[in-house]
Amino acid sequence: MGHRLLSYLLAAVFMLSGASAFAAPTIKIGALFSVTGPAAFLGEPERNTAVMVVDQINKAGGIKGKKIELIVYDTNGDATKAKQLVNKLIKNDKVSAIIGPSTTGESMAIINDVEKAGVPLISCAAGIKITEPVKKWVFKTAQNDSLAVARIYEYLQKNRLNKVAILTVSDGFGQSGREQLKAQAKKYGISVVSDDTYGPKDTDMSPQLTKIRGSKAQALICWGTNPGPAVVAKNARQLGLKMPVFMSHGVSSKKFIQLAGDAAEGLKLPSGKVIVADLLPASDPQKKSLMAFVNDYKKHYRAEGDHFGGHAWDAVMLLKGAIERGGDTPAAIRDQLEKTRQFHGIGGTFTFTSQDHAGLGKDAFVLVEVKNKDWVIVK
Amino acid sequence: MIKHPLCKYTAFVALILIIPFVLKGSYLINVMVFVGINTMLAIALNLLLGYAGQISLGHAAFFGLGAYLSGVLTATHGMNPWLVMVAAAVGVGLLAFVIGFPILRLKGHYLAMATLGFGIIVYIVFNETVDITGGPSGLSGIPNLKLGPVAFDSDLKNYYLVWIVTLLVVLLAVNLADSRIGRSLRAIHDSEVAARVMGVNARLLKVQIFALSAVISSLAGSLYAHTMAFVAPASFGFNFSVELLTMVVIGGLGSIYGSFLGALLLTLLPEFLRFLHDYDIVFYGLLLMVMIMFMPGGLVRGIPALLRRMMTGRKKGETVDA
Numbered sequence: 001m002g003h004r005l006l007s008y009l010l011a012a013v014f015m016l017s018g019a020s021a022f023a024a025p026t027i028k029i030g031a032l033f034s035v036t037g038p039a040a041f042l043g044e045p046e047r048n049t050a051v052m053v054v055d056q057i058n059k060a061g062g063i064k065g066k067k068i069e070l071i072v073y074d075t076n077g078d079a080t081k082a083k084q085l086v087n088k089l090i091k092n093d094k095v096s097a098i099i100g101p102s103t104t105g106e107s108m109a110i111i112n113d114v115e116k117a118g119v120p121l122i123s124c125a126a127g128i129k130i131t132e133p134v135k136k137w138v139f140k141t142a143q144n145d146s147l148a149v150a151r152i153y154e155y156l157q158k159n160r161l162n163k164v165a166i167l168t169v170s171d172g173f174g175q176s177g178r179e180q181l182k183a184q185a186k187k188y189g190i191s192v193v194s195d196d197t198y199g200p201k202d203t204d205m206s207p208q209l210t211k212i213r214g215s216k217a218q219a220l221i222c223w224g225t226n227p228g229p230a231v232v233a234k235n236a237r238q239l240g241l242k243m244p245v246f247m248s249h250g251v252s253s254k255k256f257i258q259l260a261g262d263a264a265e266g267l268k269l270p271s272g273k274v275i276v277a278d279l280l281p282a283s284d285p286q287k288k289s290l291m292a293f294v295n296d297y298k299k300h301y302r303a304e305g306d307h308f309g310g311h312a313w314d315a316v317m318l319l320k321g322a323i324e325r326g327g328d329t330p331a332a333i334r335d336q337l338e339k340t341r342q343f344h345g346i347g348g349t350f351t352f353t354s355q356d357h358a359g360l361g362k363d364a365f366v367l368v369e370v371k372n373k374d375w376v377i378v379k
Numbered sequence: 380m381i382k383h384p385l386c387k388y389t390a391f392v393a394l395i396l397i398i399p400f401v402l403k404g405s406y407l408i409n410v411m412v413f414v415g416i417n418t419m420l421a422i423a424l425n426l427l428l429g430y431a432g433q434i435s436l437g438h439a440a441f442f443g444l445g446a447y448l449s450g451v452l453t454a455t456h457g458m459n460p461w462l463v464m465v466a467a468a469v470g471v472g473l474l475a476f477v478i479g480f481p482i483l484r485l486k487g488h489y490l491a492m493a494t495l496g497f498g499i500i501v502y503i504v505f506n507e508t509v510d511i512t513g514g515p516s517g518l519s520g521i522p523n524l525k526l527g528p529v530a531f532d533s534d535l536k537n538y539y540l541v542w543i544v545t546l547l548v549v550l551l552a553v554n555l556a557d558s559r560i561g562r563s564l565r566a567i568h569d570s571e572v573a574a575r576v577m578g579v580n581a582r583l584l585k586v587q588i589f590a591l592s593a594v595i596s597s598l599a600g601s602l603y604a605h606t607m608a609f610v611a612p613a614s615f616g617f618n619f620s621v622e623l624l625t626m627v628v629i630g631g632l633g634s635i636y637g638s639f640l641g642a643l644l645l646t647l648l649p650e651f652l653r654f655l656h657d658y659d660i661v662f663y664g665l666l667l668m669v670m671i672m673f674m675p676g677g678l679v680r681g682i683p684a685l686l687r688r689m690m691t692g693r694k695k696g697e698t699v700d701a
Contacts, residue, residue, distance in 0.1 A: 036660060038613075073653065079517065079611050080413060081649075087534065088406040088650075105517045105611040112608050127516055172516035175509055 026069040027062075027328045029054070029319060030089035032100035032110075033124075033312075037077035041226070042102040042308045046124055047072055049293075049309035050099060052300050053316045063323045075101055082106035083113065090117045097333050099315040100124050102308075104172050111138055120334040122318060124311035127176055131357040139337055139357045141314040142307075143272060143347050143364045145173075148249045149180040151270035151365045153188040155378070156219060161244070165194035165217035167208055167232060169224035173250055177223030193217050198228060205235050212241070219243050225250040230259035237263040244268065249365065253306050257373050268378060270365040272307045272347055276375050285344045289313075293346050310346030317345060384553060391549065391636065395542050399535060407650070409534040412606055414646045415541035416599045421626040421638035422552050423595035428624070429633035430556060431588050432568030433483060434491045436620050437498025441593040443505060443615030444471050445600025447512055450610045454521045455511075461524070464601040468594045475593030479586035498620050505612035517611030524605045537606045544602060548595055552635045564588060565633070629670055631677025640678040 031050050034043035054070040062068060071093050075082040082101050089095045090113065097120045101107050104127030111130070114121040114137050123130050126142040156164065166181050168174035174197065185192050194215040196208040209232070212220060220243055222232045229251045236245055245267050247256075252271035257264045273280060277290035293313050297305030321343060322336035340359065343350040348364025367378040402408050424438050448467035452458045482493045505512050512518055524531045524540065531540045555561055566574035567581050575581050604610050622645060630641020648666070652659040674681025 035657070074659075078613065079609060080607065080614055083607060083609075084406070084410050084413065084650075087409040091404065091406040091409075105515070105613060108517050108519045109607060109609040109611070111519070129516065129519070170506060170515070172514065175514045175516060 026067045027323065028069045028071060028093060028095040029316075030086075030093060030095035030098040031070060031072040031312075032075050032082055032085055032089070032098065032102075032106070033072060034077035034102040034106065035072075035074040037075075039077035039103050042124070043074070043077070043100075045303075045306050045309035046100065046102055046312040047074075048301055049297065049305070049312040050316055052296060053313055056296070057316075057320060063320055063328075066328065071095060075106055077103060077106070079105050079109035083109050086110040086113050090114070090119055095119065096328050096330050097122070097319055099312060099319070104130060104176075107138075107140075111135055114138065118334075119330045120337060122315040122337075124308070124315060127172065128180075128358075134355060134357050137334055139318070139352060139359070141311045141318070141345070141347055141350075143249070143360050144358055145176045145248075146180045146184065147360065147362050148270040148365055149177070149184050150362055151367055152221060152246050152268075153184055153190060155268070155367055156190060157188045161218040162190050163193045163216050163218045164190055165196070165212040165215055165220045165243075166192055167196050167198065167205065167212065167220065167222045169200055169228050170197045171200050171224075173225055173248075174223050177248055177250075181221060181223065198224075198232075200224075200228065202228065203231060205232050206239060209235050209239050209241060213239060217243060219246060221246045221248075223248040223250065226253075226255055227259050230256060230263070233260040233263040233267060249307070252368070252375075254304060257370055264370045264373070266370065268367055268369045271368045271375070272310060272364060273366055274305060274307055274310050274346055276366065276368055276377055279375070279377055285349060286346070289317075289344050289346060307347070314343075314345035314347050314350070318343060318350065384557065387636070388550065388553060391639075392546055395546060399538055406534075407647075408538050410646060410650060412534060412537050412541050414643050415538070415545040416603050416606075417623075417626060417642035417646050418639045419545050419548050419599040419602075420596055420623050421630060421642045422548055422635055423592040423599070424623050425627045425630075425632065425635065425638045426552060426555070426564075426588055426595075427592045428627055429631075429637075430561060430564040430568060431585055432564075433585055433589065434487075434624075435494040435589075435592075436491050436617070436624070437494035437496070437501070438592070438596055438623050439615045439617070439619040440498040440501035441471055441475065441596035442600040442603070442619070443501060443610075443612070444474070445597030446604040446610045446615070447505060447518070447600075448597075449601035449604040450518050450521045451511060453605075454518060460522065460601075460605060464598065467601055468597045471597035472590045472594040476586060476590040479589040480582075483582070483585045483589060495617070495620075498617055502612060502616050505615065512612070515612060517609055519609045521604050521608045521610065523608065531605070541602050541606065544598065548598075549635055549639070556633075556635060560584070560588075568633075625667065629667065629677060631679035631681075634677065634679040637677050637679030640682075644678065 033047045035047050050070060054068050058067045073085040075085060089098055099122045102124055104125040107123040107125045107130045115135055118137060121138050123140040124142055126145055128144050128146060130140050131138060168178040182192055194212050194217055198205050198208060222229050229247050247267055247269040249269060249271050252269055252275055273286055273290055277294050280287050293310060294305045297309060318337060318340060321340060322333045326332035326336035338352050338354055340350055340352045348360040350359040352359045368375045369378050398411060399408060420442055424435060427433050427435055445467050449463050452463045453460045485493050506515050531537050563579045563584055566579055571581050626641035626645050627638060629644060631637025648663060652662055655662055
């Protein structure tokens with residue numbers, strides 16, 4: 001079989017290599033989202049939002065007369081694939097900037113490539129490692145977990161609850177939360193008296209909660225994304241846990257309230273402002289962006305706009321601002337991104353500097369409580 | 380048709396050498412680096428599954444162990460990457476040798492379960508030992524390999540690096556398959572009892588091939604870590620073990636070049652299905668199903684049969700054996 005088979009393969013390789021097109025002058029923007037796979041709950045709204053916003057910009061005449069061409073690839077939540085695709089975006093599609101990926105792991109995997117190629121990247125993942133230490137070409141829009149932890153701890157300090165139990169999921173999100181919860185406790189005069197974890201697919205957390213019930217903790221903080229925290233909420237209710245329960249911003253969507261049902265009542269959590277957009281006072285600087293995003297998303301996709309979509313909204317709009325101020329070359333975009341001041345987006349109010357490529361402050365989060373199956377803002 | 384193994388190998392080497400010139404400047408060079416790594420892994424699994432007939436659903440674990448050993452020891456402890464690569468391969472090989480004795484006593488479904496369990500244990504260790512591995516969000520800062528003045532920091536250089544190792548692995552595997560050991564393995568595959576009666580030390584041989592398979596996987600893992608400069612546990616989970624199994628079966632059980640075809644197809648195919656957008660996964664699954672239905676012997680046997688049929692012009696009444 002040998003050489004004939006190989007020569008056919010070779011022919012196939014030849015054919016595939018000639019595929020590159022040339023079109024009218026557009027601004028090419030690449031996007032890597034994990035639309036399928038375990039992180040699809042992040043990637044899908046991100047992709048939807050990015051497509052929606054770019055359409056809107058193009059319908060309004062583009063940026064400085066040039067249309068945006070958005071090239072979206074699905075990474076499947078896989079770091080290896082993200083690495084291959086970022087190379088495709090840079091070398092094949094020759095994009096001016098890249099938004100995404102959706103997860104911290106994928107973002108970390110491609111940082112080297114964008115740094116080497118000199119293409120600005122606006123990650124939609126939350127991991128603090130992405131922008132700390134600062135990398136020249138890498139920015140991000142998702143709020144740091146440290147800000148969410150600070151919100152909870154401030155509230156606890158104010159209410160004189162200084163012994164907490166933490167229960168975190170054993171994945172990237174929970175790991176980062178756990179580190180932050182332990183690191184910041186001292187600053188707020190809080191001690192972590194019980195530190196437990198659960199697996200992302202666990203269906204019963206009674207053992208951990210029984211242990212926590214027996215501890216001296218005055219409050220429980222659970223750090224995870226759906227569905228784990230809903231199980232924790234239900235188990236806590238079954239066990240008659242009296243202490244107040246706090247969740248992370250990882251569950252700040254209606255889905256969580258549906259999953260946890262009655263057990264969600266009274267839970268508090270830090271959250272970006274999207275879910276309470278209509279409750280915000282008109283004086284809130286983000287109100288205009290938030291309402292625009294929420295209404296547009298509902299109109300386009302008949303679904304609630306969420307934080308994850310918001311990260312992509314911010315990324316596209318930050319790029320738009322940068323291109324409007326400077327040019328559309330990668331270097332110009334990067335320099336202008338770094339000069340972004342007081343941009344009122346979905347995730348918060350962004351101010352990038354050469355020392356801060358995450359750009360958000362504590363005001364990015366509000367503390368919300370579940371009441372009558374809906375959110376209210378805790379004052 | 381070239382039948383002689385040496386000619387086949389030369390043709391294969393030539394193909395690998397030509398590819399970078401064909402793909403000059405394309406991102407596909409980067410994808411081909413991963414095709415090389417996957418080829419090594421598929422060959423490793425094929426030696427075990429295709430030749431010795433022993434299934435493993437935990438091969439991603441050996442791959443991951445190699446990658447993490449290289450990653451942690453070079454990035455965190457600053458050790459010499461080449462030494463670490465060799466040491467990791469030896470260490471992983473020894474581990475496989477030790478666990479191989481009890482595990483490979485099992486047969487069929489039970490062996491599948493045991494290897495699956497091993498894979499899951501290793502995966503959990505990667506996730507939970509946050510202080511060492513960096514946990515679920517991964518370990519970054521792994522240096523590129525260096526050889527004297529040459530740093531393997533570009534796709535093209537990595538292509539040559541990975542493929543030189545892969546070609547050596549292919550050479551080793553082809554020779555092994557065609558040796559006394561290869562024949563003994565096939566004998567075990569067909570009937571372990573008969574093989575033992577004929578004087579083959581089946582138990583030891585199975586463990587040895589399991590260990591060799593682990594060594595190759597570990598080597599692939601080290602190369603993966605240095606070319607990616609980043610590792611995360613998600614790349615070494617159960618899904619990847621199954622993907623490797625698919626590569627071996629789609630490519631052709633018991634064929635070294637088949638493993639290359641399987642790795643090539645499964646790594647490249649998603650790239651060319653991207654135009655289907657959200658439907659690419661459906662089409663991908665469908666294509667694999669169709670292939671396994673109509674080419675049960677794998678691509679390596681199916682494609683030549685298909686070509687023969689096309690060339691003979693589908694003369695009526697004539698059947699072509701697949």
